[in-house]
Amino acid sequence: MRVLTAEERAFVQAQRVAHLSTSSAEGVPAVVPVCFVYHDDCFYSPLDEKPKSVDVMNLRRVRNIADNPKVALVVDRYTEDWEELGYLTVRGAASLVVPGEAEHLAAVAALRQKYSQYRTMSIHERPLIRIVPAKASRWGTLLPEERRSLDLPALMRGRRSVRQYTPQPVLPEHVEAILEAGRWAPSPHGRQPWRFVVLTREERKRRLADAMAEGWTRHLEMDNQSSEIIVIRLSKGRQRLIDAPVAVILCLYLADLDRYPDAARQEAEATMAIQSLGAAAQNMLLTAHSLGLDGGWMCAPLFCPAVVCEALGLNPDLIPHALLTFGYAAADPKRRDRLTVEELTELYD
Numbered sequence: 001m002r003v004l005t006a007e008e009r010a011f012v013q014a015q016r017v018a019h020l021s022t023s024s025a026e027g028v029p030a031v032v033p034v035c036f037v038y039h040d041d042c043f044y045s046p047l048d049e050k051p052k053s054v055d056v057m058n059l060r061r062v063r064n065i066a067d068n069p070k071v072a073l074v075v076d077r078y079t080e081d082w083e084e085l086g087y088l089t090v091r092g093a094a095s096l097v098v099p100g101e102a103e104h105l106a107a108v109a110a111l112r113q114k115y116s117q118y119r120t121m122s123i124h125e126r127p128l129i130r131i132v133p134a135k136a137s138r139w140g141t142l143l144p145e146e147r148r149s150l151d152l153p154a155l156m157r158g159r160r161s162v163r164q165y166t167p168q169p170v171l172p173e174h175v176e177a178i179l180e181a182g183r184w185a186p187s188p189h190g191r192q193p194w195r196f197v198v199l200t201r202e203e204r205k206r207r208l209a210d211a212m213a214e215g216w217t218r219h220l221e222m223d224n225q226s227s228e229i230i231v232i233r234l235s236k237g238r239q240r241l242i243d244a245p246v247a248v249i250l251c252l253y254l255a256d257l258d259r260y261p262d263a264a265r266q267e268a269e270a271t272m273a274i275q276s277l278g279a280a281a282q283n284m285l286l287t288a289h290s291l292g293l294d295g296g297w298m299c300a301p302l303f304c305p306a307v308v309c310e311a312l313g314l315n316p317d318l319i320p321h322a323l324l325t326f327g328y329a330a331a332d333p334k335r336r337d338r339l340t341v342e343e344l345t346e347l348y349d
């Protein structure tokens with residue numbers, strides 16, 4: 001059973017530093033600040049002590065863990081607004097994970113996603129400390145205000161497009177909540193002219209990414225892009241989809257809409273369906289954000305809907321339009337500025 005709740009997991013994911021408390025066989029305590037990642041329900045902390053001449057096996061925390069594996073880890077957030085203070089204390093058993101094990105590889109990859117500094121450090125050659133949580137206790141406010149309340153303006157301002165995720169999986173109940181939010185979007189005649197295609201398995205995401213890459217290559221060639229640029233852009237786009245823990249393709253489904261004898265009204269009917277697909281997308285992105293998740297939008301399926309249907313074996317009545325990705329941001333992306341209300345408003349009479 002999981003020790004940390006979804007809220008607690010979101011909280012620890014968002015923090016950069018924790019304090020690890022160990023004690024010797026004689027009960028002498030020691031506390032150090034540590035970088036860490038929470039991955040597959042465990043905490044991992046690297047042994048990146050400087051100067052490098054220190055044998056990591058001689059570090060006090062490593063010797064203490066060998067003598068007494070019981071440890072505590074405090075993850076806290078300080079802000080000047082004391083209403084927002086919060087911390088989580090996790091007690092558990094610590095041990096070392098040595099290089100060569102699959103678990104070590106995965107944890108090093110997760111640490112490097114979280115801290116860019118580790119990408120050039122040799123943490124892959126050293127053991128990691130693994131802490132398996134046994135008990136967690138919390139105090140104060142764990143999620144920032146915009147994420148814990150139905151403060152819609154704050155939620156809307158806090159959401160931003162994320163294009164790189166950590167490998168932390170998304171809970172199935174969170175995927176359900178995101179789809180549920182899409183369901184409640186406004187739609188023409190209330191017909192809900194959209195269907196959602198959910199991809200979590202890497203093999204499927206890879207198949208889709210490869211299929212879309214072919215079409216995209218052709219488009220970039222038509223735009224006279226150099227082959228180097230094409231390679232870079234394709235590789236970034238592919239990886240972005242493959243690395244996202246969850247991808248949801250929003251497809252138009254026009255079969256239930258009204259039929260008109262003239263093309264103009266039929267086109268307007270389809271446009272209304274597209275508009276409501278956008279509303280479903282925004283419901284999903286905001287819900288993800290409120291759950292402590294991040295999301296991104298990729299327009300790629302719009303440019304090759306038939307390719308997407310074929311790659312995934314979808315019902316040909318579906319017209320793939322938007323691809324939303326969900327997970328936990330690997331870095332804090334820049335927030336885009338917005339035009340002011342005055343600039344956006346043409347007439348206010």
Ligand SMILES: Cc1cc2nc3c(=O)[nH]c(=O)nc-3n(C[C@H](O)[C@H](O)[C@H](O)COP(=O)(O)O)c2cc1C
Nearest residue numbers: 159160161162163296297298299300322334335336
């Ligand atoms: C219809 C639509 C298509 C988009 N397609 C892409 C895309 O293909 N790739 C991408 O990185 N972002 C895409 N975005 C995200 C926008 O770039 C992003 O929303 C915008 O820059 C504002 O940034 P923000 O979402 O972080 O506030 C798309 C957004 C919309 C609404």
